[in-house]
Amino acid sequence: MxxxxxxxxxxxxxxxxxxxxxxxxxxxxxxxxxxxxxxxxxxxxxxxxxxxxxxxxxxxxxxxxxxxxxxxxxxxxxxxxxxxxxxxxxxxxxxxxxxxxxxxxxxxxxxxxxxxxxxxxxxxxxxxxxxxxxxxxxxxxxxxxxxxxxxxxxxxxxxxxxxxxxxxxxxxxxxxxxxxxxxxxxxxxxxxxxxxxxxxxxxxxxxxxxxxxxxxxxxxxxKLSDQLKTAFLHMRPDDKLASLLYLLHNVIRSDQQTVVFTATKHHVEYIKEIVSQSGISTTYIYSSLDPTARKINAAKFTNKTANVLIVTDVAARGIDIPMLDNVVNYHFPAKPKLFVHRVGRVARAGRSGTAYSFVTAEEVPYMLDLYLFLGRPLVTANRQTADTDGIYGLFPPGLLHTEVDFIRCLHEKATELVDLHRVASNAYKQYSRSTPSPSAESVRRHKEMMRNDFKLATHPFLVEMVDSVEQTRMELLEGVKQYKPTTTIFEVGCKTKMAAVDVMKLKRQHHDQVIAAVTQKKQRESGNDTADKRKPQLQLNTWDGIESTFSAVIAPGHRKTNQKTFQDKTHYIPYSSTDQYSEKGLSLGEKSFDRQAAGEVLDLTTDENTEKVKQKQKKWDRKRKRFVHDDNSQRQKRIKTESGAFIPASYKTNVxxxxxxxxxxxxxxxxxxxxxxxxxxxxxxxxxxxxxTKGDSSQSISRGISSKTKQKWANQKGKKRSELRPVDQILKRRRQVERTRQRHQSSKKRSKPQTAKKNRKR
Incomplete structure (x- = not known):
C-alpha cells in the first residue's frame, strides 16, 4: 500500500x-x-x-x-x-x-x-x-x-x-x-x-x-545497439596482425580504449608482445591467468594506464567496461550469440562505439550465420558505397607494407616471438577442431559466392587511405586474378596441323555440350528462385512452446490468441520457421534438450560392451612402473549430498x-x-x-579496535594519506636497528671466553 x-x-x-x-x-x-x-x-x-x-x-x-x-x-x-x-x-x-x-x-x-x-x-x-x-x-x-x-x-x-x-x-x-x-x-x-x-x-x-x-x-x-557501428574486413590469415597494428596506429585514436578478442590464451600472449613493442600501452586477461594478475591488469585498463586490452572470451560476458570505444574481433566467433556478447561491451548506456571484425575465407560462413541470426541482408562494398555501417569489404594489403616489415624485423631480432608464433599457430589448429561447424545454408551461400566470381571492393572507411597508385595496382592484380585464358598449354605456340591441337578441339566440343546443359539448369533454377521470392512469405507462430512454459509473456508486438487453426492435409506444404536461424543462435548448443533427445539411441547390448571397455581401460602407474586398471570410481572418492547426488569428496574436508x-x-x-x-x-x-554500507558500518567494523586507533582514524579522516614516512618514524626505526645490532655484538663477546675455557680444558 x-x-x-x-x-x-x-x-x-x-x-x-x-x-x-x-x-x-x-x-x-x-x-x-x-x-x-x-x-x-x-x-x-x-x-x-x-x-x-x-x-x-x-x-x-x-x-x-x-x-x-x-x-x-x-x-x-x-x-x-x-x-x-x-x-x-x-x-x-x-x-x-x-x-x-x-x-x-x-x-x-x-x-x-x-x-x-x-x-x-x-x-x-x-x-x-x-x-x-x-x-x-x-x-x-x-x-x-x-x-x-x-x-x-x-x-x-x-x-x-x-x-x-x-x-x-x-x-x-x-x-x-x-x-x-x-x-x-x-x-x-x-x-x-x-x-x-x-x-x-x-x-x-x-x-x-x-x-x-x-x-x-x-x-x-x-539484438545489437542502435549506437553500434560494425565493419567486416576481409583479409588473408597472415595479414591479421599487421591489420591490427594498422588500425591501432592509423584508424583508432590514441586516446580511445579498445578490447581485442582472440581465440586462445597463446594468441593473447603473442599479440600482446607485438603490440607492446610497437609503442602502444597494452594489457591482457585470460582465464588461466593468476587471479591477482587478472585484477591488476583489469585495473590498468579501467584507469586508462593501458588503452588496449587483449582478452579471450572470458571478458565477453556481462563485463561493464566504462567509456569503451572499440572492439576488435581478431578471430571471428563461431556462434552468433558470442558475437553479440563481444560487441555488447561497447555502445552501452547511450554511448556510441565501433566493432571491427577480421574475416578470412574460412570464416565467411560464420559471418553469413551472423547475418541470418540478425535477420539482415549481406551488404558488400563497391565503389558507390558511401555508408560504412555493417559493410563487408576488403582490407587492402597494400596498406600493410610498413607493419609487415616491422613484424618481420621483430621476429629476426627475438627468437622468443618465433616460438610464441609457433605455439599460437598450433593452438589455433586445436581451436578450429573444437569449434562448431557453420550451418548448411551459410556454406551453400558461400559456395555460390565463390562460384559466381564474387568481387569485393575496398571497405568504404579505408578508401580515403588508398592513393591512386595503390588503387591502380589493386585493380591490375584483380584483373590478373579474374583472367581466364581461352587456350590450353598444349595449344600455345603450336601450329594448327599438330595432333595436340586436334585433340583439344575435340575435347572442347564435348565439354561445350556439358557447359551449355549446366548453364540452362542454372537459368531455370534462378527463374524458380525468382518465382519463389514473389510468393507471400508464410508466418509461423513460434510462441506456442513459450506460452506453454510461462504464465505470461511480455514482448514487443506479442498478442496471445486462442484462435483455432485449420490445416488441410491435401494442400499443406511443410516449411521452416521464418526465425529459425535466430532461434538456433539463441540455443544452448550441444547442451540443449532437443539436441540431447535427438542423440539418444536405444541399444540392448550396451551393458556388455560397457563392461568390456571398462576392463580394457588402463593407465600408467609411475610408482609401480607398469599399467594398472583405471577405475574412475575408485580413483576419485565421492560423497553423497542431501539431494542424493554424488559429488567429489574434495568439497568436504576438515578445514x-x-x-x-x-x-x-x-x-x-x-x-x-x-x-x-x-x-x-x-x-x-x-x-x-x-x-x-552506510548505517551500521561504525558499529560492526569498530568492534575490537582500541580507542587510540579510533581517535587516529578520526583525525586522519578526510586527509589524503602520504606515501612518505614521518621523521619520528624514521628515527624510531633507526634506533631499533641500532639496539638490535648492539645486542648481537654483546652476545658474541660473552660467548668468546666460554669457548676459550673449553679449549684449555681439552
Missing part, C-alpha cells in the same frame, strides 16, 4: 513512480540514474509483486540494476538474525566483482552487508566472511557450493535468488553445482533468470525451480573445523542472534572481504 501511494504521487516514467523506499531511491539518484531502461521498466514492477521472472534483453540494457533494485527494496536493512537472505550467482569472477561494486554504490544508504565469494581466494577469509552474517552473497557456483558443504550452511532463510547470465552458467559446466544449490534452497523463494540470450526451449532453466514464471523478452527485434578450533569460534545456528567474531578471526576479514 505504501509503495502504491508513493507511486501515485510521482510522475510516471521515472524511478520515483516505482514506489521505492527512500534509501534505495536516494542511492539510484546519487548514481545519476533518472529514467529506467525498457528492461527495468518491465521487470521491476513484476519482481516487486513477488513473481518469478525470466528476463531476456540485449547486453548493456541495464539488467544488473533490474534485479538489484527490487532486491534492495525487499531486504531494506540489515537483519541481526543469522542467515543470508539473498543470493546472486555469476559465471565469472569479473562479473561477480562488477555486480558487487554496483550493489555497493546504489545500496550505500540501506545499511545492508555484502559478501563476495570467489574461487582462487583464501577459504579461511571466506569462513570469517560468512560468520559476519552478510545479507547478500554474490558468488561463483563452485566456491559457494564448497563453502555450503564445508560449513554445513543452511539456506532456508534465502528469499531472493538471481542467476546472472543464466545460459552461461549452464554452458560453463556448472550444472552439477547449480542443481545441488537449488535443492538446498527453500521452496518459498523468488527466482530470477537474467541473460542477454535464452534458448527457445527453456528446459534447463525450468529445473531451477521457477514457479509460474513470467518471460520478459525485449530483444526480438533488436572449517580446524579454523574454528584455532580461532575459538562458536558454530552459528540459523535464526540465532549474530555475535561478534574474536579479534583473531576478524583480522583477515577486515581487509575487505565484508562490505558494510
Amino acid at each position: 505504501k509503495r502504491g501511494k508513493n507511486g501515485k504521487k510521482k510522475k510516471s516514467g521515472g524511478f520515483q513512480s516505482m514506489g521505492l523506499n527512500y534509501g534505495v531511491l536516494k542511492g539510484v539518484l546519487r548514481k545519476g540514474y533518472k529514467v529506467p531502461t525498457p528492461i527495468q521498466r518491465k521487470t521491476i514492477p513484476l519482481i516487486l509483486d513477488g513473481k518469478d521472472v525470466v528476463a531476456m534483453a540485449r547486453t548493456g540494457s541495464g539488467k544488473t540494476a533490474a534485479f538489484l533494485l527490487p532486491m534492495l527494496e525487499r531486504l531494506k536493512t540489515h537483519s541481526a538474525q543469522v542467515g543470508c537472505r539473498a543470493l546472486v550467482l555469476s559465471p565469472t569472477r569479473e562479473l561477480a566483482i562488477q555486480t558487487l561494486k554496483f550493489a555497493k554504490e546504489i545500496g550505500r544508504f540501506t545499511a545492508l552487508r555484502y559478501a563476495l565469494i570467489l574461487g582462487g581466494e583464501s577459504i579461511e577469509a571466506q569462513f570469517s566472511t560468512i560468520h559476519e552474517n552478510p545479507d547478500i552473497i554474490i558468488a561463483t557456483p563452485g566456491r559457494f557450493l564448497h563453502l555450503v558443504i564445508e560449513m554445513d550452511l543452511k539456506l532456508s532463510l534465502i528469499e531472493y535468488v538471481v542467476f546472472d547470465e543464466a545460459d552461461r552458467l549452464f554452458e560453463m559446466g556448472f550444472s552439477e553445482q547449480l542443481h545441488e544449490i537449488i535443492h538446498r534452497l527453500p521452496e518459498a523463494k523468488q527466482t530470477l533468470l537474467f541473460s542477454a540470450t535464452l534458448p527457445k526451449l527453456l528446459i534447463d532453466f525450468a529445473k531451477a525451480g521457477l514457479h509460474d514464471p513470467t518471460l520478459v523478452r525485449l530483444d526480438v527485434d533488436t 572449517y573445523e580446524q579454523w574454528r578450533d584455532r580461532h575459538k569460534v562458536d558454530a552459528q545456528q540459523l535464526g540465532d542472534k549474530e555475535r561478534p567474531l574474536p579479534a583473531t578471526a576478524r583480522r583477515r576479514s577486515l581487509k575487505g572481504r565484508v562490505w558494510h
Whole structure:
C-alpha cells in the first residue's frame, strides 16, 4: 500500500513512480540514474509483486540494476538474525566483482552487508566472511557450493535468488553445482533468470525451480545497439596482425580504449608482445591467468594506464567496461550469440562505439550465420558505397607494407616471438577442431559466392587511405586474378596441323555440350528462385512452446490468441520457421534438450560392451612402473549430498573445523542472534572481504579496535594519506636497528671466553 501511494504521487516514467523506499531511491539518484531502461521498466514492477521472472534483453540494457533494485527494496536493512537472505550467482569472477561494486554504490544508504565469494581466494577469509552474517552473497557456483558443504550452511532463510547470465552458467559446466544449490534452497523463494540470450526451449532453466514464471523478452527485434557501428574486413590469415597494428596506429585514436578478442590464451600472449613493442600501452586477461594478475591488469585498463586490452572470451560476458570505444574481433566467433556478447561491451548506456571484425575465407560462413541470426541482408562494398555501417569489404594489403616489415624485423631480432608464433599457430589448429561447424545454408551461400566470381571492393572507411597508385595496382592484380585464358598449354605456340591441337578441339566440343546443359539448369533454377521470392512469405507462430512454459509473456508486438487453426492435409506444404536461424543462435548448443533427445539411441547390448571397455581401460602407474586398471570410481572418492547426488569428496574436508578450533569460534545456528567474531578471526576479514554500507558500518567494523586507533582514524579522516614516512618514524626505526645490532655484538663477546675455557680444558 505504501509503495502504491508513493507511486501515485510521482510522475510516471521515472524511478520515483516505482514506489521505492527512500534509501534505495536516494542511492539510484546519487548514481545519476533518472529514467529506467525498457528492461527495468518491465521487470521491476513484476519482481516487486513477488513473481518469478525470466528476463531476456540485449547486453548493456541495464539488467544488473533490474534485479538489484527490487532486491534492495525487499531486504531494506540489515537483519541481526543469522542467515543470508539473498543470493546472486555469476559465471565469472569479473562479473561477480562488477555486480558487487554496483550493489555497493546504489545500496550505500540501506545499511545492508555484502559478501563476495570467489574461487582462487583464501577459504579461511571466506569462513570469517560468512560468520559476519552478510545479507547478500554474490558468488561463483563452485566456491559457494564448497563453502555450503564445508560449513554445513543452511539456506532456508534465502528469499531472493538471481542467476546472472543464466545460459552461461549452464554452458560453463556448472550444472552439477547449480542443481545441488537449488535443492538446498527453500521452496518459498523468488527466482530470477537474467541473460542477454535464452534458448527457445527453456528446459534447463525450468529445473531451477521457477514457479509460474513470467518471460520478459525485449530483444526480438533488436539484438545489437542502435549506437553500434560494425565493419567486416576481409583479409588473408597472415595479414591479421599487421591489420591490427594498422588500425591501432592509423584508424583508432590514441586516446580511445579498445578490447581485442582472440581465440586462445597463446594468441593473447603473442599479440600482446607485438603490440607492446610497437609503442602502444597494452594489457591482457585470460582465464588461466593468476587471479591477482587478472585484477591488476583489469585495473590498468579501467584507469586508462593501458588503452588496449587483449582478452579471450572470458571478458565477453556481462563485463561493464566504462567509456569503451572499440572492439576488435581478431578471430571471428563461431556462434552468433558470442558475437553479440563481444560487441555488447561497447555502445552501452547511450554511448556510441565501433566493432571491427577480421574475416578470412574460412570464416565467411560464420559471418553469413551472423547475418541470418540478425535477420539482415549481406551488404558488400563497391565503389558507390558511401555508408560504412555493417559493410563487408576488403582490407587492402597494400596498406600493410610498413607493419609487415616491422613484424618481420621483430621476429629476426627475438627468437622468443618465433616460438610464441609457433605455439599460437598450433593452438589455433586445436581451436578450429573444437569449434562448431557453420550451418548448411551459410556454406551453400558461400559456395555460390565463390562460384559466381564474387568481387569485393575496398571497405568504404579505408578508401580515403588508398592513393591512386595503390588503387591502380589493386585493380591490375584483380584483373590478373579474374583472367581466364581461352587456350590450353598444349595449344600455345603450336601450329594448327599438330595432333595436340586436334585433340583439344575435340575435347572442347564435348565439354561445350556439358557447359551449355549446366548453364540452362542454372537459368531455370534462378527463374524458380525468382518465382519463389514473389510468393507471400508464410508466418509461423513460434510462441506456442513459450506460452506453454510461462504464465505470461511480455514482448514487443506479442498478442496471445486462442484462435483455432485449420490445416488441410491435401494442400499443406511443410516449411521452416521464418526465425529459425535466430532461434538456433539463441540455443544452448550441444547442451540443449532437443539436441540431447535427438542423440539418444536405444541399444540392448550396451551393458556388455560397457563392461568390456571398462576392463580394457588402463593407465600408467609411475610408482609401480607398469599399467594398472583405471577405475574412475575408485580413483576419485565421492560423497553423497542431501539431494542424493554424488559429488567429489574434495568439497568436504576438515578445514572449517580446524579454523574454528584455532580461532575459538562458536558454530552459528540459523535464526540465532549474530555475535561478534574474536579479534583473531576478524583480522583477515577486515581487509575487505565484508562490505558494510552506510548505517551500521561504525558499529560492526569498530568492534575490537582500541580507542587510540579510533581517535587516529578520526583525525586522519578526510586527509589524503602520504606515501612518505614521518621523521619520528624514521628515527624510531633507526634506533631499533641500532639496539638490535648492539645486542648481537654483546652476545658474541660473552660467548668468546666460554669457548676459550673449553679449549684449555681439552
